[in-house]
Amino acid sequence: KIGFNTPQTGFAAADGKSVLTGAQIAIDTVNAAGGVNGKKLELIVYDDQAKPKFAVPIATKLIQQDKVAMGISGSYSAPTRASAGVYQNAKVPYVSAFAVHPDITRAGNYVFRTGILGSVLGKAAAKLVGEKLGKKRVVITIMKNDYGKALAAGFKSVMANYGIQVVKEYQYSLRDRQFGPIVSSIKGDNPDAIFDTGYWFVAAPFVSQLRAGGVKAVVVAQEGYDGVKFIEIAKKAAEGVIIVTALDRDSKDPAVRKFMTEFKKRTGYGADMVGASGHAAVMVAAAALKKAGSTDRAAIRDALATIKVDAITGTLSFNKLGEVQKSLKVQEVRGGGWHYHSEITDAKLLTPPDK
Amino acid sequence: MLQLDRLTCGYGPFRAVTELSLEVPDGSVLALIGANGAGKSSTLMAVAGHVAVMGGRVLFDDADITAEPARSRVRRGIALAPEGRRLFPDLTVQENLTVGGYSRSQRAEARNVERVMALFPRLEGRMKQLAGSMSGGEQQMLAIGRALMAEPRLLLIDEVSLGLMPTVIDVCYAALARLRDDGLAILLVEQSTQRAFDIADTVCVLESGRAVWSGTAEAAREDPALVEAYLGLAG
Amino acid sequence: MDALLSITGVTVRFGGVDALTEVGFEVPEGALLGLIGPNGAGKTTMLRAVTGMVRPQAGSIVLDGAEISRLPTHRRVGLGLGLSQQIVRPFAGMTAVENVALAAGYAKTADPLRALAAASRQAERERALALLDLVGIADAAESLPAELPLGYLKRVEVARALALDPKVLLLDEPLAGLNTNEASRLADTVVDLNRQGTTVVLIEHNLSEVMRVCRHLVVLDNGRKIGDGDPAEVMADPAVRDAYLGAGSEGSGEARDAAA
Amino acid sequence: MNYSDLLVQGLVEGCIYALIAVGLTLVYGLLRILHIAHAGIFTLGAYVGLLLTNETGSFAAAFVITVVAVGFFGMAFYRLFYEPLLDKPPHVALIASIGLFVAMEEIYRIVFGATSISFLAPPLKETVEVAGVRLEEGRIVVVILAVVLIGGLAVLAGRTRIGIAWRATVSDAAMAESFGIDLARVRYINFFVASALAAAAGIMVALLLNQVIPTMGGVPAYKALAIIVLGGLGNVKGTLIAALALGVIESFGTIYLDDVLDRDAIAFAFLIAVLMIRPQGLFSRR
């Protein structure tokens, strides 16, 4: 039994649905192959509405009533941080699928994360902008949440190494959809590139409005853009946007291909990064359970700490802190779809902090 | 034309008027008088359809209109110039008159505006002024004019002289007398008994919601007990 | 005689309406003063100015030697004013006795913290019952305002004002809505209270009662004072009579004859 | 920095706010109800407009049909949900309205899905240059709509008999009725107009962003509240001016005040500042 908390209603329901679908595809795949150690996996799902207030009792319930072997968070940072403490205190392993706040894994040695830290992504983006694309005058647009801030901080921490100079920074909130003033202002800044830290639903109007406003600079972004919805909304404006992400959509890997078609079949829309994260998190859990050979929670933790898994988001392993280590893909929008651009394998750059 | 048959009305559980019967024939004026809170306004508002009737009947042209909404009563020809004028203060004079004539056609409106202007020439230059910014006397003229826009056959008019200058009161009463002569029936509430007696054909005195005296205006003027009860000016 | 309440040059304008123009008069200690005048003369406005519910543009109001025209209403009440309003405003959720008891607890409610410290209402309830009895409506003590006729509510209003133990009791048409018997009984109660030392200002349209109980009259018309003094003398003044008959100086001969 | 750019962007944004807020203020003016569910009707307009466009291929036809249909929906909404609450204290209708808004968003999520849906071929996406500012056609349409619809409404209210009847009803419903005005009809028309305007705003916002999500009414829901208070509850002209003012202030604030307060807070800081100076709102007569 694996516990799973995720928003299914309220403002975050869209991501909740993606991550749950991804996770279920993984569960079905594992069970179709006979399960783990002869037992079928079962996902016990509760809706936390992305609120810490509800995440805590849910974690307690999963641990004490449902007696899950381990938990997965398919939710945002706030509820994940809140439940991480509960899992750590109960000494039950907990894997965060896509919540990015650095403090999550600092809750203790039972908490792991399969998603990449925002700061790591940010560093990779700096390398992409400064080295691969050779752009030096950059505007950063920061989405005001932990994710956006961590990305921007990561980017700025290494940008000097690549000769990047930040012309100006802008901030906007997750709820903003009208970027007229920011676009006007960016036009005046005349940058070579724009590094945006937003999610696709904010990003699509942002990029559209940038292009409509006549800004031609290349837009470099990250996982938050990764999904077909971005292109569907931004249409022509999406062309040429480049992102750093974990999923390679041109990958020949049959697991990836299968995931993509299965996801589309179940949801009616194309796979996104959140869905892939859910998939990867379950795959990691399954591998850990297998390696532990039992449902003993301490054994599972030890298995997680040393595991190496080939998931659809790359080859994953965890460091001392429980952060994931993997290489990154660069994808670009061409002809109305995400396509392979390049890869970032700089191991040193991609090393997550271990404390 | 108007008949009240043991009318009882009031607010919530409270009875403002108890078993009041009276009659206003065509082309006549009935004056309701009585102390504050005697139930005069309540009677008028009940006839207009704004106060809940708890018992008895309201008959207009022999039809029972007790249960009709206010909106249809105005179509039958009952118009109200209520206590405190209740103009629409944010609307102009013109617009107040338009509302007054809302139950009639747009063509009738133009004609009726002329009639009101002829009656109250003072309003003529002020059609664009906001009703709320007018003087008390002008407001009272407008309230009466607004009621006339509905081409009423029965005019309900409350506290005609309230807040009016004596000269304006004269104008108003002259106008009412002329309308009465043209066949309009009027149910009138008035604090100034002299004015009421001058114009009324019949008088009804209310006290605590009950009719305590009714008769012709002449009789009222000659009945000193009545004057004393109401005015307290025996000497 | 010292003036307990003295009003000088009070002027109130609402937008363009001159509700009061430089009105002044004195209320001696122990007086029972009648304030009369036609509708819209400014009587209510005068009481509202005295209690602070309306800010006069000019003028001074002195209560017991203290200038109060700048104080907020509750402070003036604390200094000894008690008001019964023309348009009754009982607290709809409270029974008659609770309404009065709330006023009787004025010493406790004057300060929030003191109010928090006290919970017992026994003494105030008893006093409230006594006052309701005094104004003749003890039978309505446990009724909610919505169930009471206006005549009763008027007296709840009066009892509430009395419960404040005011030095000056301001009554705005307390007799309206009462029948003749009730009116004269309540008027007698007011006279009794006055004999016991409460100074009273009474606004009233019921002139027979006014003439019966008041020992001093002030007459307002159109926001100006047109009479001040002994009731019989004041009422003999033609200007005052005209005001009451709804006719002004011109063209009023006919009306005056009719009234005589 | 191009100030005229910021000004124009702010005015466009203000026009969107105005389209939404005017309906809210109409409802408040007539019924004293804070109609939170208005934002749900806005979202409904966006969904219906988008789906109809994708179905028929004609944005213009879809726009007209949606505005009319949602207008009728608003009438039904009033009849079913608000009319029985008219004589209750105002907080009752407020909470009922919040409940309805939550329920509406959830129904959209269950029926249309939680993820956004988009126009297949969004029209009015070309950009044109107006007074040196590059604007999408859609934005220009928004401004035209706001000016035409709200201006039309002002004319309707100011000059026609029905408009006079509306204002008379706001001023004193009982008296209006006693001169033959059908209160129920005035209220129906009121809800029709309010809901139709909200629907128009909904479609235009959907088009500008090319995405419709169940929760898109959230931001307009509370910002429109701030606007109608600024405009002096129930005042159409005041609402329009307040909406434009807020759009412009946000536009400049986003660039110059962003380190201190975020965009939503700027709106409310402005509101509170105004209320401290003018407790009755910018344009209230009362």
Next chain:
Amino acid sequence: MYEISLLTVMCFSVIFALSLNLITGFCGQISLGHAAFYGIGAYTAALFTTDGGSFWLALPLAMAVAGFFGFIVGFASLRVRHDFLAITTMGVGFLFTGFVRQQEFLGGEEGIAGIPDPGIGQIPYMLLCAVLAAAVIAFSLYVKRSWMGHAFDAIATDEDTARTLGIDVARYKLTAFVFGTALAGLAGALFAHYVKFVEVESFDFIESISVLAMVIVGGIGSVWGVVVAAAFLSVMPLLLQVFADFKLLFYGVLLFAVMYFAPGGIDSLMRMLWRRISGRRTAG
């Protein structure tokens, strides 16, 4: 344990709802921004204990800071026209979240994590919350009975008339604001040490509306009605996991239905039930 966890949520929600009931229910001041004070309490306590302060001191400190801001907001609200108050307080809520988002020392968007455990264990913590909730219930009941409650009642019905009875309306309103916001601060501090992590989204407009819904669904001004409503509504989403997809829909419909069929809220329903029971008893 799960039930303990739920009970804890219920207890601090009851405190939070009753704190608003003091302002809105007792004193008649509708507030749409009460979550700000909940948040101020939570942040104060969080900053204090993460900095090494004692949990036991954090509670009164949170109350004091929240009450202080309540005083300021209450003071400003005195100026505002009555039907503007709801929107003005809503603005205060947005100012709070807007301000916190931009402040590094408050953790900005990321919030404050690592709030230390009070160190008394899960059950004692629940008991502590329960005892405090009981105390707040007792306090509310007492205030309602006291002369203060009496005066609040008068102010809620008719401010102007209350003044003519010598009641200092402004000071009472301020007192209501200070008490109410201080108690909200207490609830916030308890919340912070329960979740051990605060971030601004927990104190947004939705939260303000939720708590107002608790008060009004409970029956505005009624203590027991609000307690029942708060206890129920606060954990309803968790209890309704079976409804899964329709949970929030159910919540919305419930809010509407209570207002539609019982505008007096749970309080009036309880009274009706009580009358029927006692009626039957006297009849039988």
